[in-house]
Amino acid sequence: MKNIVILISGGGSNMAAIVRAAQQQDWQERHGIRIAAVISNRPGAGGLALAQGLGIATQVLDHKAYATREDFDAALAQAVAAHDPALVVLAGFMRVLTPIFVERFAGRLLNIHPSLLPAFPGLDTHQRAIDAGCKVAGCTVHEVTAELDVGPILEQAVVPVLPCDSAQTLAARVLEQEHQIYPRAILAFLRCGEDGQGAGASCLR
Known part of the structure; x- marks a missing residue:
């Protein structure tokens, strides 16, 4: 069984999209993939609460309880x-991870970023895209490396920037695409080596 652990900090809409895709597409029975x-x-x-309602085990580690x-x-x-993960998925996890974590799970750590990387790494991506006069924006699923938002790109979705867009309206349309491409990229990543064509991101590029 290939276990997935999802890390969140907020409302968990991307997490829920992943869990629902796994349930609706029967990842566990068809592909041996389980949201652990x-x-x-x-x-x-x-x-x-959203994860619990979907039948997924949850755990809290309050970062404020730790000195560093x-x-x-x-x-x-x-x-x-402890969950023996084949993949660790960042889904709105609002922490910059240190090498202690990234190196331990290298090659099995994914993130989704609300821009068309390599454009606009970091925060405030939607307002920055509007301020720059971009005609398109979007989102990117990528591997996590020690350097912020520069890991290998697995999938992207493009969203037009409309003349009337605010950061909030653009973010809402980009989020709809995040919910589409993140589950798809995760499944492809974990199935990548099934036919002997390599493993992980190396056979998606």
Whole structure:
């Protein structure tokens, strides 16, 4: 069984899209892929109740309880490793991970970013795209590496920037696409080596 652990900090809409896709497409029976747990660094994250309602085990590791970022990441890595994950998925996890965590799960750590990377890494992507006069924006599923938002790209979706767009309206349309491409990229990533064509991102590029 290929276990997935999903990390969240907020409402968990991308997490829910992944879980629902896994359930509707019967990933466990058809592909041996299971959503093993959802872990949040915020006790009040709305996505925790959402995950529980979808039948997924949840856990909270409050980052405020740890003296340093490295201490938290070490504890998080231990909690994730307990599920023997084939893949760790960041779904609105609002923490910059340290090398302690990234190196432990290298090659099996994915993120979705709300821009067409390599454009606009970091925060405030939608307003930055509007301010730059971009005609299109979008989202990117990528592997996580030690450097922020520069890992290998697995999939992207393009959304037009409309003349009347605000950061909020553009974000809402981009989020709809995130819900489409993230589950698809995860399934493709985990199935990539099934026919002997390699594994992970290497056979998607």
